[in-house]
Amino acid sequence: MEKDNVNTVKYPALLDIKFAKVASSLGITKRELFVKMVEYFYRTKKDPSDINDDLLKSSFAKSHKVYTSFIKTQEQLLLIPMKEAMDKMISNQKDIVKYFNEQVVNANKSILKNQQEHISKLQETENLLVKAIEGKEKLKTNFLLILNGYIRNREELGSFKAREREDLIENVRKQIASL
Template sequence: MKTSEEKSIRFPLSVHQKLQKLALKHGRTQIQLFMQMVDYFYRTKKDPKDINDELLKNTLADNHKTYIKFIRTQEQDLLIPIKTEIDRMIESQRKVLNCFNEQVLNANDNLLNRQETQIQKFAETDKVIRIIAEKLEIKEKLKQKFLYILNTYIKTRDQFGLMTSAKEKEELVQETKQQVSNL
């Protein structure tokens, strides 16, 4: 029996069959399913004729536009300035690095050239020191030979007596001069 708050609706038998299938599928009574359908359309404000759900599409499109607008704003306010600053910083670092490399390479070249010059001068100095050492050695040998000749001259002259002829004295002087000139 119908109460005063209940109403009945007439609809074709084919719709009734569809309603029965839906109720069985979802495990509800036909009345519960019907009330939930009405409540769904009431709350979502959807038009049951709108099979493609244009309201949902429009809502999604609006949300998408809002999201894209937000991204573009972030891009303009944050991303583009950050990228510009990073590009500027990278270029600045590149210039600093190039300048640094150029100065370091020049300094290294100068250092290598100076080292080569120093090595050459050390080699020349070594040659001069060897020559000086050789000359000092030769000088010492000459001194020793000269002292030997002088001592021989002195001993021989001391052996001469009063009776030694001038010719012998002259030969001794000539022989000593010859030995000194042979040095």
């Protein structure tokens, strides 16, 4: 070092204690430490008043790495298996809904077909009942006509014509049998 051109820097005594501790921990003199500090700030162009700059950056970098590794671990342990399980569950739900819809549609078609068959059978039964009722009424009407004709003819015959009376009874029986 040059001893020719020496300048003096004044600073408080408490700072000198810190300065001496740093120099002794590095194993160099206070003058050498001062020269190295000036070189360091000159070359790096860092602001010496911003002492937390490097510490903050390294702290952020460490925290970022820790958080990133934590997130990647959680992703592997939790998120990916959960996503796979949810995808499987969604697929199963879709299959269940599809199966349910197919079953419901088929059941509805079957029920509708059975209802149509019942309606047609009921219609046929109703038609048969109407015909039966109409036939019964027609039968009653015809029977009354035959009965009235028998009564009228019997009254006209009187009590002495047995042969004609037998013919009338036989004729009425044939008419009733043909109903």
